Amino acid sequence: DQQVKQNSPSLSVQEGRISILNCDYTNSMFDYFLWYKKYPAEGPTFLISISSIKDKNEDGRFTVFLNKSAKHLSLHIVPSQPGDSAVYFCAASYQTSYDKVIFGPGTSLSVIP
Amino acid sequence: DTGVSQDPRHKITKRGQNVTFRCDPISEHNRLYWYRQTLGQGPEFLTYFQNEAQLEKSRLLSDRFSAERPKGSFSTLEIQRTEQGDSAMYLCASGRGLANEKLFFGSGTQLSVL
Numbered sequence: 001d002q003q004v005k006q007n008s009p010s011l012s013v014q015e016g017r018i019s020i021l022n023c024d025y026t027n028s029m030f031d032y033f034l035w036y037k038k039y040p041a042e043g044p045t046f047l048i049s050i051s052s053i054k055d056k057n058e059d060g061r062f063t064v065f066l067n068k069s070a071k072h073l074s075l076h077i078v079p080s081q082p083g084d085s086a087v088y089f090c091a092a093s094y095q096t097s098y099d100k101v102i103f104g105p106g107t108s109l110s111v112i113p
Numbered sequence: 114d115t116g117v118s119q120d121p122r123h124k125i126t127k128r129g130q131n132v133t134f135r136c137d138p139i140s141e142h143n144r145l146y147w148y149r150q151t152l153g154q155g156p157e158f159l160t161y162f163q164n165e166a167q168l169e170k171s172r173l174l175s176d177r178f179s180a181e182r183p184k185g186s187f188s189t190l191e192i193q194r195t196e197q198g199d200s201a202m203y204l205c206a207s208g209r210g211l212a213n214e215k216l217f218f219g220s221g222t223q224l225s226v227l
């Protein structure tokens with residue numbers, strides 16, 4: 001039973017355009033969400049996060065939106081750059097289990113020059 | 114901050130053999146996590162340590178798996194009597210144990226069981 005879903009295994013975007021990566025979750029207890037980026041042969045690295053008390057968090061070119069009623073979040077990258085090509089994992093945790101972060105299956109983003 | 118290091122990067126073994134992986138976390142981090150990732154999936158939680166104490170183990174962690182962090186610094190993950198289904202990337206991560214903190218991951222050990 002996958003609690004964090006990323007239904008698009010892959011996404012291709014032209015350089016300079018917006019990339020939108022989507023994530024859905026099923027566990028209403030989740031109250032903190034993170035995005036990690038992973039390049040081949042490297043471990044995941046933290047990108048951006050959002051608490052359930054917010055609906056938007058922005059960091060430079062990266063913005064995460066949270067819609068709690070729909071149990072949906074999205075990561076926007078504007079403008080997309082070739083160096084953004086990587087696998088993006090959506091992850092979630094909840095207050096009584098900060099120790100354990102649940103990851104989605106990932107979306108592979110290709111930014112085409 | 115030298116990052117999280119894992120050794121070896123790759124391990125090829127025959128079914129039935131035992132293997133051991135090592136993780137060196139960021140030195141000031143007291144939390145250490147082991148995750149497993151298979152192709153097309155995200156990292157799956159296996160176990161974690163607060164200093165030298167192993168506080169939680171996933172149901173994914175069968176009796177053939179054992180993890181230790183003897184002095185609260187580096188950790189080892191041993192798999193006994195490996196099976197082909199154990200083939201995966203084994204990731205180690207560390208953190209300070211704060212609420213809502215980001216984890217720092219190593220590059221992983223890729224295990225192939227033939």
